Amino acid sequence: MIHGPCPGGPLAIPEVAPIRCRLCVRGIVQGVGFRPYVYNLARRHGLGGFVLNSPRGVFIEVEGPAETVEAFIAALPAEAPPLVRVADVVRTEIPAAGESDFSIHESDAEGSAFALVPPDTCTCEACLEDSRDPVNRRFDYPFTNCTNCGPRYSIIVDVPYDRPMTTMAEFAMCADCLREYRDPHNRRFHAQPNACPVCGPRLILREAKTSSEGPASSREILERVADILRDGGIVAWKGLGGYQLACDARQESAVDELRRRKRRSEKPFAIMVASVASAETLCFVSARERAVLESRERPIVLLRRRPDADLAMAVSPGNPATGVMLPCTPMHDLLFRILRERRGREAALVMTSGNISEEPIVIENAEAEEHLAEIADAFAHHNRRIHTRVDDSVVRVVAGETMLLRRARGYAPQPVFLDRGEAEVLACGAQQKNTLCLTRAGFALPSQHLGDLENFETVRFFEETLERMSRLFHVQPTAVAHDLHPGYLSTQLALKMEGLRHIGVQHHHAHIASCMAERRLEGRVIGVAWDGTGFGTDGTIWGGEFLTADYLGFDRYARLRPVLLAGGDAGVREPWRAARSWLLEAFGEIPAEARWAQMAAPERLRIVDAMLHRRVNTIPTSSAGRLFDAVASLIGLRHSVSFEGQAAMMLEATADGAAGEGCEQPYAFALEGAAPIDVDLRPMIREIVDDVRRGESQAKIAARFHATLVAVIARVCGSMRGELQLERVCLSGGCFQNALLLEGCVRRLRGDGFQVFTHREVPANDGGISLGQAAIACEILRQGS
Ligand SMILES: [Zn+2]
Numbered sequence: 001m002i003h004g005p006c007p008g009g010p011l012a013i014p015e016v017a018p019i020r021c022r023l024c025v026r027g028i029v030q031g032v033g034f035r036p037y038v039y040n041l042a043r044r045h046g047l048g049g050f051v052l053n054s055p056r057g058v059f060i061e062v063e064g065p066a067e068t069v070e071a072f073i074a075a076l077p078a079e080a081p082p083l084v085r086v087a088d089v090v091r092t093e094i095p096a097a098g099e100s101d102f103s104i105h106e107s108d109a110e111g112s113a114f115a116l117v118p119p120d121t122c123t124c125e126a127c128l129e130d131s132r133d134p135v136n137r138r139f140d141y142p143f144t145n146c147t148n149c150g151p152r153y154s155i156i157v158d159v160p161y162d163r164p165m166t167t168m169a170e171f172a173m174c175a176d177c178l179r180e181y182r183d184p185h186n187r188r189f190h191a192q193p194n195a196c197p198v199c200g201p202r203l204i205l206r207e208a209k210t211s212s213e214g215p216a217s218s219r220e221i222l223e224r225v226a227d228i229l230r231d232g233g234i235v236a237w238k239g240l241g242g243y244q245l246a247c248d249a250r251q252e253s254a255v256d257e258l259r260r261r262k263r264r265s266e267k268p269f270a271i272m273v274a275s276v277a278s279a280e281t282l283c284f285v286s287a288r289e290r291a292v293l294e295s296r297e298r299p300i301v302l303l304r305r306r307p308d309a310d311l312a313m314a315v316s317p318g319n320p321a322t323g324v325m326l327p328c329t330p331m332h333d334l335l336f337r338i339l340r341e342r343r344g345r346e347a348a349l350v351m352t353s354g355n356i357s358e359e360p361i362v363i364e365n366a367e368a369e370e371h372l373a374e375i376a377d378a379f380a381h382h383n384r385r386i387h388t389r390v391d392d393s394v395v396r397v398v399a400g401e402t403m404l405l406r407r408a409r410g411y412a413p414q415p416v417f418l419d420r421g422e423a424e425v426l427a428c429g430a431q432q433k434n435t436l437c438l439t440r441a442g443f444a445l446p447s448q449h450l451g452d453l454e455n456f457e458t459v460r461f462f463e464e465t466l467e468r469m470s471r472l473f474h475v476q477p478t479a480v481a482h483d484l485h486p487g488y489l490s491t492q493l494a495l496k497m498e499g500l501r502h503i504g505v506q507h508h509h510a511h512i513a514s515c516m517a518e519r520r521l522e523g524r525v526i527g528v529a530w531d532g533t534g535f536g537t538d539g540t541i542w543g544g545e546f547l548t549a550d551y552l553g554f555d556r557y558a559r560l561r562p563v564l565l566a567g568g569d570a571g572v573r574e575p576w577r578a579a580r581s582w583l584l585e586a587f588g589e590i591p592a593e594a595r596w597a598q599m600a601a602p603e604r605l606r607i608v609d610a611m612l613h614r615r616v617n618t619i620p621t622s623s624a625g626r627l628f629d630a631v632a633s634l635i636g637l638r639h640s641v642s643f644e645g646q647a648a649m650m651l652e653a654t655a656d657g658a659a660g661e662g663c664e665q666p667y668a669f670a671l672e673g674a675a676p677i678d679v680d681l682r683p684m685i686r687e688i689v690d691d692v693r694r695g696e697s698q699a700k701i702a703a704r705f706h707a708t709l710v711a712v713i714a715r716v717c718g719s720m721r722g723e724l725q726l727e728r729v730c731l732s733g734g735c736f737q738n739a740l741l742l743e744g745c746v747r748r749l750r751g752d753g754f755q756v757f758t759h760r761e762v763p764a765n766d767g768g769i770s771l772g773q774a775a776i777a778c779e780i781l782r783q784g785s
């Protein structure tokens with residue numbers, strides 16, 4: 001066809017045929033201002049159609065010129081309001097209907113059956129401004145929030161997410177608040193926790209020593225709190241997800257006293273400061289760390305302390321890092337403003353979970369006064385109930401990426417989109433750092449950090465969380481996935497559940513599946529799973545594993561050559577036991593020099609040596625965690641510890657300070673045998689012993705030890721690639737919280753041409769196990785195997 005000039009006039013612009021797209025958006029898209037946002041976005045693009053909430057997510061139909069529809073779809077996740085998380089958009093083209101207007105349709109009748117719930121979020125800038133502005137009606141109001149910020153997961157009792165389904169139900173909005181709530185142009189349109197000093201929650205001060213009524217206004221109460229802190233006192237106050245214990249982080253006696261009362265010997269305390277500028281006076285803060293500190297999740301960020309930081313020694317004894325967080329509610333912000341007004345300088349407060357030892361964080365006013373009576377000098381309560389306890393999250397920036405160490409407030413209950421069928425399962429997690437995980441509508445919903453399942457309170461917390469999450473997300477599991485360790489309370493809880501299919505999942509397989517699930521990997525991968533302990537399929541303790549894995553199964557390609565661990569759990573608290581075992585393995589006999597006799601009392605050495613020689617009350621383990629312990633003890637860094645991983649942390653910190661000749665030089669090791677291949681590290685232990693004898697520095701030995709582990713991982717992965725043609729490596733397990741090991745492995749493996757995957761959504765430690773168990777169970781059910 002030949003185009004010519006149109007007869008009889010100027011060129012007519014050809015009419016563009018409109019297209020119509022149906023979009024199903026899944027993720028956190030309900031109760032976060034998503035529908036008004038879609039409405040405004042579509043109107044701005046001049047598109048027709050509608051938006052609608054449904055049990056499957058939010059449905060949108062848009063109609064208009066193809067180019068404009070594309071622009072709308074691209075902008076949809078990119079410009080969304082802060083609390084929106086788009087997991088997945090499924091797009092279908094449908095015939096145009098000639099619609100040119102856009103509208104918000106009423107929710108589907110069944111629209112409330114399943115909705116994802118946003119995490120608790122720190123106060124937004126606009127709300128902070130409101131609470132700092134003397135002429136604003138929310139001036140100094142500690143519970144200021146809006147659609148973009150404030151409590152969510154901790155106050156939601158049930159869905160649909162609506163005020164009566166939250167702990168705000170008992171507060172009736174005043175006329176001013178109601179007006180904001182109903183106005184689509186207001187920042188507080190449908191903000192369920194909306195409140196003000198007239199109608200909302202308020203602070204209540206209780207001092208242990210006085211029974212008289214204290215001050216009433218928020219400012220007066222927090223001024224009194226500031227006085228108590230100045231005088232070296234300890235205050236328990238109700239934060240976003242639970243009680244926190246605060247004291248002045250610069251007063252040695254106050255921090256010592258908190259340690260004594262909380263029965264916490266060495267585990268570091270986190271601190272809170274008012275701003276990044278304030279954090280920078282105490283710690284080194286990189287650009288990435290700054291971004292995480294200021295992120296709306298507001299986690300505790302582990303930072304390297306400045307040598308001249310004026311913090312009490314007792315904040316993080318013997319540890320070069322300090323956990324730092326910024327205020328996450330207007331209440332925290334107001335206290336720091338008062339402290340600044342009073343002292344003319346920025347305060348630093350210890351801010352630690354309100355609990356005794358390792359019990360779950362306390363959330364109820366009466367519970368706090370009962371449990372924390374021996375710890376706190378005063379209580380700053382408030383009368384908004386916390387429905388779900390969510391502790392502070394802990395992260396560390398490694399190789400420019402944020403790594404979660406404890407996933408709780410700000411992150412939970414963010415979903416991971418599994419896309420492995422619609423089965424509803426429960427995964428019970430591990431014993432330490434336990435989390436559980438439920439699945440629904442293709443999503444995995446990992447719980448917040450629950451803790452170590454070794455006391456009644458934590459088991460109760462597990463059951464409470466299971467009950468609440470099942471209700472909130474309307475999950476009715478048909479299967480329960482659990483660890484293989486018969487001694488884990490999580491396993492025992494799972495096995496007691498009747499009428500469900502039980503799916504046992506090997507610990508390290510779960511670690512690798514967890515990494516695969518959050519990175520959405522399909523097919524088979526190389527999995528390097530290194531941690532402290534995990535029950536193996538042969539009844540021994542694993543922990544230095546090289547697996548080939550997919551969701552359905554795994555093969556153990558290689559492992560660290562097993563050594564005996566004497567005395568079970570005591571071996572975890574006493575690294576010298578692992579050291580004795582490695583000496584015996586490496587030399588056939590424990591060398592008789594005096595230096596190796598100083599690890600423990602002579603009588604205890606004799607007993608453990610006898611156990612190792614006779615192989616009684618011992619268990620073989622390929623654990624990488626215990627190897628770290630052994631080396632820390634051999635070089636005289638630490639013979640016993642007060643929490644798991646402490647020796648490894650010190651070893652990493654020691655190596656981190658190493659510089660100079662030969663620090664990158666790996667020690668010797670050998671690979672032997674097959675299926676699984678044994679990585680023999682006895683040559684390394686012999687060289688380390690030689691170095692210790694020659695008086696080599698701890699820093700250099702520690703650095704070379706890390707270099708050896710990187711070399712081991714690179715060598716075994718290289719061999720797996722050669723044999724099995726696998727290019728993708730997942731690194732998981734608690735050992736990969738060690739920045740030196742993780743950065744070393746990532747750099748080396750990428751240099752060798754591997755695709756390397758690490759954790760981003762859940763911790764590499766046992767806190768991430770339940771996600772892997774859930775992914776494996778869903779795949780087994782989907783395949784009908
Ligand atoms: Zn806000």
Ligand SMILES: [Zn+2]
Nearest residue numbers: 174177196199
């Ligand atoms: Zn009000």
